[in-house]
Amino acid sequence: MSSLRKRKETHDVFSPGKLGPVTLPNRLIKAATSEGRSPEGKVTQALIDFHRGFIEGGTGMTTLAFCAISPAGFAAPGEILMIRKNIPGLKKFTQAMHEAGGLASAQLGHAGPVASKQITGSQPIAPSRFINPTSFQICRPITRDEMTKVIEQFAEAAEVAADSGFDAIELHFGHLYLVSAFFSPWINKRKDEYGGSIENRTRFAKEILLAVKERIKDRLAIVIKLSMDDGVKGSIWLDESTETARILDETGAVDAFELTMGSSVYKQMYLFRGETDIDGMAQTQKGIFRLGVKLFGRRMLGEFPYKDLYMLEAARQFQPIVKHAQLILLGGINDYAHMEQAMEEGVSFIAMGRALLREPNILNKMKQDKQGRGLCIHCNKCMFTVYATTNCVFTKEYATSSKVPV
Ligand SMILES: Cc1cc2nc3c(=O)[nH]c(=O)nc-3n(C[C@H](O)[C@H](O)[C@H](O)COP(=O)(O)O)c2cc1C
Numbered sequence: 001m002s003s004l005r006k007r008k009e010t011h012d013v014f015s016p017g018k019l020g021p022v023t024l025p026n027r028l029i030k031a032a033t034s035e036g037r038s039p040e041g042k043v044t045q046a047l048i049d050f051h052r053g054f055i056e057g058g059t060g061m062t063t064l065a066f067c068a069i070s071p072a073g074f075a076a077p078g079e080i081l082m083i084r085k086n087i088p089g090l091k092k093f094t095q096a097m098h099e100a101g102g103l104a105s106a107q108l109g110h111a112g113p114v115a116s117k118q119i120t121g122s123q124p125i126a127p128s129r130f131i132n133p134t135s136f137q138i139c140r141p142i143t144r145d146e147m148t149k150v151i152e153q154f155a156e157a158a159e160v161a162a163d164s165g166f167d168a169i170e171l172h173f174g175h176l177y178l179v180s181a182f183f184s185p186w187i188n189k190r191k192d193e194y195g196g197s198i199e200n201r202t203r204f205a206k207e208i209l210l211a212v213k214e215r216i217k218d219r220l221a222i223v224i225k226l227s228m229d230d231g232v233k234g235s236i237w238l239d240e241s242t243e244t245a246r247i248l249d250e251t252g253a254v255d256a257f258e259l260t261m262g263s264s265v266y267k268q269m270y271l272f273r274g275e276t277d278i279d280g281m282a283q284t285q286k287g288i289f290r291l292g293v294k295l296f297g298r299r300m301l302g303e304f305p306y307k308d309l310y311m312l313e314a315a316r317q318f319q320p321i322v323k324h325a326q327l328i329l330l331g332g333i334n335d336y337a338h339m340e341q342a343m344e345e346g347v348s349f350i351a352m353g354r355a356l357l358r359e360p361n362i363l364n365k366m367k368q369d370k371q372g373r374g375l376c377i378h379c380n381k382c383m384f385t386v387y388a389t390t391n392c393v394f395t396k397e398y399a400t401s402s403k404v405p406v
Pocket residue numbers: 031032033034035065066107172174175225260271272330331332333351352353354355382383384386390
């Protein structure tokens with residue numbers, strides 16, 4: 001098997017790892033799993049307890065998600081609004097993670113065509129007029145003035161994160177949320193300098209990145225969650241996403257790319273792999289929409305068998321391209337052997353979503369023997385809990401603490 005990134009040394013999962021200006025106590029990052037514990041967009045005790053569980057369980061850095069840069073950018077109910085007014089609660093969050101011995105990252109983004117009017121109260125926006133084939137919502141094209149505002153909101157949200165004591169921010173440039181929708185020739189039909197070539201389609205992302213860097217300098221690490229392949233015909237694939245990575249990497253402003261795939265717009269199971277839980281999705285809908293999901297849900301969500309380390313082959317394509325930033329591997333990392341393999345491939349960090357929802361203490365469990373299997377079975381029943389309180393259906397205790405702002 002060829003190496004993802006040839007380095008002089010390969011790292012132990014348990015060894016500390018430098019990420020830009022900060023150092024993680026080990027190589028495990030809790031991936032973003034939109035928590036649904038912030039009914040007023042603010043930090044709650046339930047949110048703190050949920051994340052402290054990962055840090056106490058051995059995870060080096062946890063990712064607070066999803067943090068919308070503006071109310072129009074929400075993707076699901078109960079997400080954080082990353083504005084100055086919410087700093088007191090955000091400070092309590094980072095303090096709790098630091099006291100528990102770990103670091104805190106905030107995932108910043110704007111849902112764009114994934115946002116829903118029922119949640120945001122406004123019509124969703126996209127690079128061009130677009131009908132979301134899952135929600136059937138008609139997105140209107142974002143104007144140039146609004147783009148300038150979004151860039152400013154990203155910079156402001158990053159500064160809010162820095163002022164709240166976060167160690168890192170993760171810019172969400174994936175899953176066909178607003179910024180990655182610009183990368184996609186399927187959604188981006190613009191005729192100006194933000195449409196057409198991949199350089200043009202990357203321009204908005206680059207402007208956001210540079211504005212963020214200019215605002216926060218080296219106060220915290222900058223991670224970009226970047227889609228390698230949307231899993232939708234005519235959208236982004238590796239030939240273009242590697243070019244986007246090259247352009248963003250060349251700025252020198254990125255500390256790490258967390259490489260992801262799939263979209264929240266169509267064929268959502270391409271990101272998750274494993275069981276397609278139609279009944280779970282139907283429960284999130286009412287009346288005629290519930291029937292629609294039962295009839296057409298499988299076609300919309302798609303069916304993709306689960307495979308361990310399913311993003312690794314695509315991630316290898318970024319090895320010769322990314323020269324400055326480190327790489328974070330995600331997707332189907334479930335067992336100690338997977339973590340070890342990722343480390344041997346030369347990635348700097350690994351991120352886990354579902355395996356940690358299932359077992360927040362997975363790293364501590366494996367520390368003693370440096371081996372072991374995760375309990376996650378990729379039933380994907382956690383996917384639809386994002387509409388209430390995100391949790392693994394086997395670990396419901398996390399749903400119990402208070403959702404009143406701290
Ligand atoms: C319940 C749930 C919620 C998620 N919410 C987010 C999110 O808010 N932002 C994001 O970038 N990815 C989100 N993801 C995707 C994960 O970060 C991760 O990319 C995906 O689960 C694949 O990693 P895994 O195989 O380790 O689970 C979510 C995943 C799950 C299961």
